[in-house]
Amino acid sequence: MSTLPRRYGDSTRTLKAATPPAQPGRPVAPGPVPVSAYHLSADESAELDTYGRASNPTWRQLEAGIAELEGAAEALVFGSGMAAVTAALRVLVRPGSVLVVPADGYYQVRRFAAESLAPLGVTVVEADHAEIFEAAERADVVLAETPVNPTLDVVDLHRLARLCRGRGARLIVDNTAATPLAQQPLACGADLVVASATKALSGHSDLLGGYLAASRGELMAALARERLLTGAVLGAFDTWLLLRSLAGAGLRYGRQCANAQALATMLTGHPAVRSVRYPGLPDHPGHSVACAQMQHFGSLVSVELADAAAVHALVARSDLLVASTSFGGMHTSVDRRARWGDPVGDGFARISLGIEDTDDLLADFGRALG
Known part of the structure; x- marks a missing residue:
């Protein structure tokens, strides 16, 4: 043990x-x-x-x-x-x-x-x-x-x-x-x-x-x-x-989780975002369970945008985001999950937070979403 x-x-x-x-x-x-x-x-x-x-x-x-x-x-x-x-x-x-x-x-x-x-x-x-x-x-x-x-x-x-x-x-x-x-x-x-x-x-x-x-x-x-x-x-x-x-996973993951919490909070209520899913948000249905069994709430945030075009536009307008289906890397990435057959809407995107400075990342998302 x-x-x-x-x-x-x-x-x-x-x-x-x-x-x-x-x-x-x-x-x-x-x-x-x-x-x-x-x-x-x-x-x-x-x-x-x-x-x-x-x-x-x-x-x-x-x-x-x-x-x-x-x-x-x-x-x-x-x-x-x-x-x-x-x-x-x-x-x-x-x-x-x-x-x-x-x-x-x-x-x-x-x-x-x-x-x-x-x-x-x-x-x-x-x-x-x-x-x-x-x-x-x-x-x-x-x-x-x-x-x-x-x-x-x-x-x-x-x-x-x-x-x-x-x-x-x-x-x-x-x-x-x-x-x-x-x-x-x-x-x-x-x-x-x-x-x-x-x-x-x-x-x-x-x-x-x-x-x-x-x-x-x-x-x-x-x-x-x-x-x-x-x-x-x-x-x-x-x-x-x-x-x-x-050896560096603790540093990376700590920043990724902090970025995820900050982004999820920022996107909640944003006019271009229909819904935000993140276990660290108090209104997440599993928040209390996550608090009981998790030490961090993770580096992934899922959002629902209007449609597939809105997801592609988010990446195209951003200076920091990349389109990628894997997650957990140092760069913040976006993956439109419906393209893989997941039972989600066309505008559903999973965002994997990277290690960028939090303020830079939030500002970039703000500009890209319009």
């Missing part, structure tokens, strides 16, 4: 999570371990690193840091968030299982469940943030996402975990939008955390990665075996890049 005192702030925690213990004669930060042949020893039972797909020291350093931040005993890194979540589902569901997936969350997860698991005899139930509690009453595995991407609705994890535990169901929580800096699902009772590290933890928009974290040894052993056999691994250089990025 976590050893860093909770009195430490996010920047201290992320810096320590990315930094190995000091050893004389060793560099302050390790470099990437190439995927190459390892020298073998005569003591075959004592070898740890023999092949890059099985283990390497760069993975272990990153995984130890992520486990620390998630409050987990162990973490496993994968080549992407989808690689991580599909590994979890393949391990936990069986023919005859009932699996609940978010109807309002990341659409690729629903596609994987419908196209790859349902044909194997898994009953897939799609439930939104409000329906998930009823659906969990008859599930073997529940996958929850909170805050939900892109609507930013909030699921009460303590309530859901009690329900799942009471009937022996496994609860997986997608922590991508919140990050472990804002929310620790294991502390709320979840069995397993999954997240895309492509987003805020890496923060530089230059790599793909994902991870799983838990404190159940037998579960993590099964997931490690799945990763080994499927080869859904994170490359050594991307691992090193993510480890490098992790």
Whole structure:
């Protein structure tokens, strides 16, 4: 379990999570371990690193840091968030299982469940943030996402975990939008955390990665075996890049969350904005739950503009905004979600706040909205 005192702030925690213990004669930060042949020893039972797909020291350093931040005993890194979540589902569901997936969350997860698991005899139930509690009453595995991407609705994890535990169901929580800096699902009772590290933890928009974290040894052993056999691994250089990025995640994410709160407050009541969704706003339906289970309200703000043209005009008139479908990077970005098939209006936009100076960002939005 976590050893860093909770009195430490996010920047201290992320810096320590990315930094190995000091050893004389060793560099302050390790470099990437190439995927190459390892020298073998005569003591075959004592070898740890023999092949890059099985283990390497760069993975272990990153995984130890992520486990620390998630409050987990162990973490496993994968080549992407989808690689991580599909590994979890393949391990936990069986023919005859009932699996609940978010109807309002990341659409690729629903596609994987419908196209790859349902044909194997898994009953897939799609439930939104409000329906998930009823659906969990008859599930073997529940996958929850909170805050939900892109609507930013909030699921009460303590309530859901009690329900799942009471009937022996496994609860997986997608922590991508919140990050472990804002929310620790294991502390709320979840069995397993999954997240895309492509987003805020890496923060530089230059790599793909994902991870799983838990404190159940037998579960993590099964997931490690799945990763080994499927080869859904994170490359050594991307691992090193993510480890490098992790050290500054507390600073970046703190600014991103502050920018998100300021922007959501500014846009509330703006004549060009029909609605604003952000868990940090007191009138958000999930605000009280977010206050109970989140340390920050996140770096995403979703808004409803008049139509698709209004979203495109916002980006075109801005000096700071970029159009991008990923999120969590250092630049503030806008994504019109209806283009991907999300069940939202044509003018629905998810805004991922970057690290720009808050006053500059608010002024830029004011000019761009007119």
